[in-house]
Amino acid sequence: MLPQEIIAAKRDGLALDPASIEAFVGGYTKGSVSHAQAAAFAMAVYFQGMSMEERVALTLAMRDSGAVLDWSDLDGPVADKHSTGGVGDNVSLMLAPILAALGIYVPMISGRGLGHTGGTLDKFDAIPGYTTSPDNVLFRKVVREVGCAIIGQTADLAPADKTLYAIRDVTGTVESVPLITASILSKKLAAGLGALVLDVKTGSGAFMPTLERSRELAESLVAVANGAGLKTSALITDMNEPLASAAGNGLEVRNAVDFLTGAHQDPRLRKVTLALCAELVLMSGKAGSIGEALSLVTDALDDGRAAEKFGAMVAALGGPDDFIENMDRHLVPAPIVRDVFAISAGVVGEIDTRGVGMAVVALGGGRTNPADSIDHRVGFDRLAGLGESVDGGRPIARLHAADEASAAEAERRLRAAYRFGNAIVPPPLIAGRINPT
Template structure:
């Protein structure tokens, strides 16, 4: 297979043979396929797309570029979820232990934040001592004995995707549904899952801005995953406002622990978390239906089993043994906590959720480049949501910052994010079920 002829075929809109796709991706190793050729192929796909079978072949080839985890011998079904990201989306922290409490095994391989979206790994690294890079033996042991482990991607898991994405990122070819699909699913397939539930978001804080775009991505992901042999379903969820009332790293961990213990549960966050859990349990046969799965997940949350499992997972991966009971003694805190208040009364009619995420980045709690460090202590709490009626002087949100200057930068983003109206507005549904 000559890389240039392979690229020419896709440039001219001709179908690609699965064996040729595998050979092209195999050429990433040792750079037998050059960076320029990868970029040219990405651009050809950007304009001409890929058929479903071609996307399946690309996904499998990227999966097979590295290790594929083997969970044989573990007496639990292996299931996970993937979210397309947003602001205040700490669902993974509660979802993994809830599903584990119901008999599932959740080897959750997560990512870091980039741009305005938060990253699960950055949140978990707020916990002193917690290791997001355990060796495979410990990862397997924790998943087997406790039921869940939230860690980061190793260098040997779908390494072709890492190279491919890096080139797409600098060649304006990220926004291609087939390439997004292959990127997401190659890593999930390499994780050795038996079931996957996707949380595809739309709205002002989501990667896919409209529900139509989110539906198109969900359709592609579900079709390709099932075509590659992984049982997969999807939910469409809204990101027209922050999902939790807190956004940042340590502040979202604190929110998650309060959720698990029942101290405080944001209603929209609870709806998404429990619906995803019910979907996961039904998908791998731990419940007869979504409704039964939802009921089991709700019980595991309310009776404290999920909180106990979260605490055990944290300790098994190096964190404090009393983290759930004494999280405030362990989590980092910002020096300055100051409220942003409404200058006048009104009803919150719209929120630019992306701007809220950028406020966290301005505080140092996010990154614009993968190599940037993050400040785990900073963030936003008590974030007011759509439809909230505020009087002059009421709190829009609280800012956790390191300095007055950082507070002022975040305040500018927050004030620019909110639009007020005179009359109450209907809050949009947070879940729009997707049917493939």
């Protein structure tokens, strides 16, 4: 079929066979299918949807548009996790070293933040010397010797996704569940994994704010990933408040190191992190039950092995050898640090979590377009959570800012994001689990 025939077939609600999807994606990668045709295809999928079989075919075609990593030389299972994005979500920084401490290799290929959500790579850029773009030789060396390496997407992994995402971003088709599914999974399949867990967020800080939409995405991701041969499960987790008590790149790194060393662990963050780790330990065959898996990952965190792995990864990728021990020496502080208080005392009844994320953006800690530079020093810590009382002694958060103008705007936004009322029962932290199929 010609590209225009494939577009017309999907426009009219017809199912596309794998050969047609492969031809269209292959043509787009090579340049014989134009950007305009790709945009038309995306819009047709947005309105007509795709069957699970079509989604699998699209995901595989996008995976095969570039290189596929092979980790068969390693002596243990290979696994990874993907989050759909939120505020204060620094789980990856703890998950990778916890799993590495248990003999599970984690070649984590992560992205940067956009909009109100933070990006894992932006957090690591706060660490002096850490390279998020190593060559393939160094990447493989760190994974093999340390057990985990967190880096950025290379140009040869799922290149069709990078260009198609740029088109979706400007054509109003980002929210298409089939296209989101293929975008996420094509990169994970290209990473050569043996197991994957998905953290699908729901609530005011999630791209899918309703539980119904979050479940739809989680079920699509799990079905397509398993259909493409990758053992995958998903947890649907709450994003009606920031996951960690810190939001902002360097501050989330500090929060993660404190978590790994046991200096401070936010309870919600600990529960989600260990639950996601346990999923991968179970799927990787390192435990016979989820209870056994939880015990293993808890021990790896609490006895210090995970902290050692994190420090080794940072050093192997160019960061300081003593980062864990001397974090304060290496993380640059913001020039303005002060508490933000509510207008009047009360109990936190609701948080516009997206609003908190946008307050970080207003400080210079996020992007409104991919080319923006960011300030890794800024953000908030000591964020109040749902059900907490705030008053003249307990602030909403502590602000870290570069200048007075951005500080004032961020304070305004943060106060607007918090609403006060009677004590509430927070929504379930883990709202659902989708089993491997």
